[in-house]
Amino acid sequence: MSRAQYLYRLQAIDSQIDETNQYLARIKANLGKTKALLNAEAKAKTTAQSLREVKTRLTNFEFELKGLSDKIKTQEKRLYGGKNMTAKEAGNLQEEVASLKRRYATIEEQLLEIMIATEETETIDNETQATLVEIQATWKDEQAKLTLLQRQFEQKLVSLKEQRSIAASKINASDMAEYNQLRAKKNRRAVTGVKEGACLACNVSISNSKLQRTRAGNDLNYCGTCGRILYVL
Ligand SMILES: [Zn+2]
Numbered sequence: 519m520s521r522a523q524y525l526y527r528l529q530a531i532d533s534q535i536d537e538t539n540q541y542l543a544r545i546k547a548n549l550g551k552t553k554a555l556l557n558a559e560a561k562a563k564t565t566a567q568s569l570r571e572v573k574t575r576l577t578n579f580e581f582e583l584k585g586l587s588d589k590i591k592t593q594e595k596r597l598y599g600g601k602n603m604t605a606k607e608a609g610n611l612q613e614e615v616a617s618l619k620r621r622y623a624t625i626e627e628q629l630l631e632i633m634i635a636t637e638e639t640e641t642i643d644n645e646t647q648a649t650l651v652e653i654q655a656t657w658k659d660e661q662a663k664l665t666l667l668q669r670q671f672e673q674k675l676v677s678l679k680e681q682r683s684i685a686a687s688k689i690n691a692s693d694m695a696e697y698n699q700l701r702a703k704k705n706r707r708a709v710t711g712v713k714e715g716a717c718l719a720c721n722v723s724i725s726n727s728k729l730q731r732t733r734a735g736n737d738l739n740y741c742g743t744c745g746r747i748l749y750v751l
Contacts, residue, residue: 519688520734520735520736520749521689521690521693521735521736521737521738522709522732522735522738522739522747522748522749523735523749524685524688524689524693525689525693525697525708525709525738525747525749526709526711526749527685528682528685528686528689528697529697529701529707529708529709531678531681531682531685532682532701532706533706534678535675535678535679535682536706538671538674538675538678539675541667541671542668542671542672542675545664545667545668545671546668548660548664549661549664549665549668551657552657554653554657555653555654555657558646558649558650558653558654559650561646561649561650562643562646562647562649562650564646565639565642565643565646565647566643566647568639568642568643569636569639569640569643572632572635572636572639573636575632576629576632576633576636579625579628579629579632580629582625583622583625583626583629586618586621586622586625587622589618590615590618590619590622593611593614593615593618594615596611597611597612597615693738696708696738696747697709697747700745700746700747704719704744704745704746707719707746708746708747709746709747709748709749710741710744710746710747710748710749711749711750711751712724712729712732712748712749712750712751713751715729717741717743717744717746717748718751719741719744719746720741720743720744720746722741722742722743722744724741724742724748725742728742728748729750732748732749732750733750
């Protein structure tokens, strides 16, 4: 194999390494929580919190209503219990019972509103929790696929690096330095194939004398136009 051919082979492996690294970077960017999942989580958290709040209000109102009911019963028992009390005392007690009953009616009305609100909040919360579960399932599925792909590309990278070290061992230090320098300058393409007498990188024809020297492969020859190392395919 000629010096240019060894470099051409190395470049083919390097291109695959670049490509694999690009895939891995893209996979890495897509690993982790997605915007859709984060949104669904935030929404589910908010509706669950609203539901807790409305349920607490409901419990408090039920508790207050029960307290009022007990108090009304107690005071009515006193009022109609036949115990001796003055007309003023009876009048006061009657007024108190009436006031308690008014309060009871108000709370009862509010309680009804809270019950309706609780039901509505519960429906909304059920929906957002179900949506979250759905999005989580899709997300987990996607993450599993991405993780599998990531592992496959990582394995491929290991094997490519092994191939590269074998290919690189055949190349002398000055050719390697030349390759690295050109690759950095020429858009990661240091070596170009030559087909039907033309450079495949820039499409410009190579002179016959240069083609002959390139075919002989004793030294490195360069495309006069794009400056890349020539390798006749
Ligand atoms: Zn060229």
